[in-house]
Amino acid sequence: MNLSPLSNAQRIWYQTAFLLIAFLPILVLAHVLETRQLNDIGIWINPLKFHVSGAVHLLTFAVLLSFLPRKVSESHWLTGLAWISAGATIAELLLIDMQAMRGVPSHFNYNTAFDGMVYAMMGIFALLLTLPALILGLVFGFVPQSAKLTSGLKHGATLGLLLGFVLTLSIAGYLSSQHTGHWVSAPPTDSTGLPIVGWSRQGGDLRVAHFFATHLMQLLPLAGFLLSKYLGAQHKKAKLSVYLVAITGVSITLGTLLQALNGNPFVPL
Numbered sequence: 001m002n003l004s005p006l007s008n009a010q011r012i013w014y015q016t017a018f019l020l021i022a023f024l025p026i027l028v029l030a031h032v033l034e035t036r037q038l039n040d041i042g043i044w045i046n047p048l049k050f051h052v053s054g055a056v057h058l059l060t061f062a063v064l065l066s067f068l069p070r071k072v073s074e075s076h077w078l079t080g081l082a083w084i085s086a087g088a089t090i091a092e093l094l095l096i097d098m099q100a101m102r103g104v105p106s107h108f109n110y111n112t113a114f115d116g117m118v119y120a121m122m123g124i125f126a127l128l129l130t131l132p133a134l135i136l137g138l139v140f141g142f143v144p145q146s147a148k149l150t151s152g153l154k155h156g157a158t159l160g161l162l163l164g165f166v167l168t169l170s171i172a173g174y175l176s177s178q179h180t181g182h183w184v185s186a187p188p189t190d191s192t193g194l195p196i197v198g199w200s201r202q203g204g205d206l207r208v209a210h211f212f213a214t215h216l217m218q219l220l221p222l223a224g225f226l227l228s229k230y231l232g233a234q235h236k237k238a239k240l241s242v243y244l245v246a247i248t249g250v251s252i253t254l255g256t257l258l259q260a261l262n263g264n265p266f267v268p269l
Helices: 008-022 024-033 045-065 076-102 113-142 151-176 207-214 216-231 235-261
Strands: none
Touching: 008 024, 008 045, 008 076, 024 045, 045 076, 045 113, 045 216, 076 113, 113 151, 151 207, 151 216, 151 235, 207 216, 207 235, 216 235
16 A cells, blocks of 8 residues: 655654653553552552543544645644644643652642642643644635545544534633532542543542543544445435534533533442
8 A cells, every 4th residue: 555655743743642652661660669649549540541642632633634635734834733732742741740750639739839830831731732623623624525535534523623622622621720620529539430531430520521522533533434434425424424423422522511510420339
């Protein structure tokens, strides 16, 4: 198969994602050797999850670029955007890792002026690393369809990136304003939460809606790609199906947000 060479923006995002992944064995070792805990779980679990999430986030942008016209993917402004978002992702994760090393929470931490400043900086970096979703979503909305950029993928990428950006920032903004953290009528512990994700099973947890909002960026482009592949030339059906998946995804996101705000767990004990 003849593969096109990577654009500069793709190279930046792929290399940064692989750098984040390369740190996973170190973080796993730190988790095994470390005895300190936060929220009743190992202090390095949170950095581990954020490294994986950050890598998936950047890989999403890099993969989607391969479906855009070459003149767009190789543009200088997109290379600049890749540098900004990659740098912001590295900076965000360095702050999360630093706080874990210090033995303090990285999020919702206003205990000292320094911790409050770190959390504010993380908010700025989070905005910058999410910004490509907004810009690429608009680009996918305006570029024409092609043999590579099918109707389903075009609309899936547009909706996934734009809806994911808006919902992620909206929910994250609300989350950051809650000085009590992401728990709602739930004990502040992750020890009894759902496996891997840690979501509370004793009350509301705002991380659930944040998770679904963020991963619309992967779900909808993938759904669009698969729907176009299996529906073949039936472009209208692929487009309609993508919109139905988008409505379902947004409904789940908003539903889990209301569920958490009412103090109800996503999956109870």
